[in-house]
Amino acid sequence: MEAELSGSSICNNDQEELLKSAKEKMGEVKEENQRLKKVLAQIVKEYQSLEKQISLMAHSKQSTDTTNSSSNNNHEEQDDENQEPEMVSLTLGSWSCNTNNKKHSNYDNPKKQASDDNNKLSKRRKVEGELDLGLDDYCKKIQQNPTVTTSSINQNTLNLENVNKDQSKENIEIWTSNNRDLKEKENIVSSREGDDQDNLHQPQVKKTRVCIRSRCDSPTIHDGCHWRKYGQKVAKGNPCPRAYYRCTVSPTCPVRKQVQRCPHDMSILITTYEGTHNHPLPLSATGMASATSAAAAMIKSNSLTSQTPTLTRPVGLTTSSSLGLHTSSLMTTFNNNPSLISASSHNSHPTVTLDLTLPNSGFTSFDWLSSSSYSSSRNSSFLNFSSSPASSSLPSLDFSTSSLPTTTSWVNGYLLPYNDRNNNASSVTNSTNNTNSMYQNPSSNNNNNNNNNNNNNNNNNNSSQQQSLNETIAAVATKAIALNPNFQSVLAAAISSYVGNKANNKTNVSNDQSEEGGRSLTLFPTPMSLSTTSNNNASVATDARDHITD
């Protein structure tokens, strides 16, 4: 009897404990729900505030444009923006240079002009004009006034307007250059002469290039843009030919990229971007454009402050893209991952290199770069977390209790479940380890690559630190993403990345998360996300809205 009583009491105790734990979990769930509700409310609030800002800016821009439209002929740009409101425009870094000045001076040289074919000349004019900068003017402003930061920009929409005006002015040249009317050509030249005056004091360097090293089996990485191959050349010292691509999203887009295999490790694809998109980008292309824009902005901002195009370590400087999409988050990420980014100068081209092949970079989840529409036969979908080490300090938030509807769809096949933090952590860690084990250690290859000397140094210096960070990254990834100040944009970027990939890859998606070479859905901090200042929240809301509604 006593045994039975004690047994029943034990059962009761177990039940009580279960009930207690269940209640505790319920309480946690409620807390998480409350937190998420607050986040959601904050997003809505930010979105509304940004909407107001945008309408204000549109009003003021309209008024300024109407005053300048007769001389600038920028109708096409406005029309284009109006026609494609769902598109966003990001600028890839480029460099205002005296090289252009030289060439431009040739245009005014009748002897030179007479010797050139007219069509060629007009084409060259067009191309060179389009290779103007997206961020230079803004960086100049930063140089002149170091207090100009993202927060100040958001506080003072006037600054942002100025940037947009600069971009508009730039686009005016781009769009009008497509017109072969002689009069417009003259306008272009004259406007360039004005720019030349501004650039007289610029260092004699060429356009900034953003070089991305990633492991990729396919001929080229899928970055969301459409490219047309226009040339191929065997570069010296590399048995693999270098392919030249031109952006075909817009017939006048000056952006070009070079793709070549690393001579020391054929699994590494080196993609170099150059130029500024003069058209709205598809959402699926914003990820790459954001990364390159942020990297270019970083190198440029640093170069402007140091008066040299070469830097050994990125220096953080909060800035924004010319259309107000912010690079601060990625720049922060780059700063937090010194092995990820390095800068150098090749052929007078300031080049910033994003090395996504480093297993200990703490940034192994740039897998969207290596995802490819070419590998559709081995589709898989898995989620990686881009989390900068800095994120580990963030408080926790568990998505398992998220009331966000998107969480459900993520779990259904495309995203890792957030139900178990430990499992998530192990999943992410395994994913990372798989990535690492898939390839050989690239460190031996980097020794032979000038571009990566800085990477190596930084990597060596920070390897132990990053190793430990990596161990914790996976564990804190879900927490970090949730309460990361960039969470909204991270979410938005993931959705856009997924949507873009899905649109570009119509084949079925399996749930195999470990399959090599598969298409991946990746969360990553984007320039669209903002720094931690509350003043920046408005853009976060808009970005999240844009992507979610898509």
Next chain:
DNA sequence: CGCTTTTGACCCGCGC
């Protein structure tokens, strides 16, 4: 048929 890729020729900058 239209678009993309290939590929040899050409241009141009840079170093010697």
Next chain:
DNA sequence: GCGCGGGTCAAAAGCG
């Protein structure tokens, strides 16, 4: 001035 190498052009071929 010359040669080298990177980058681009443009006609031809390929492809769907």
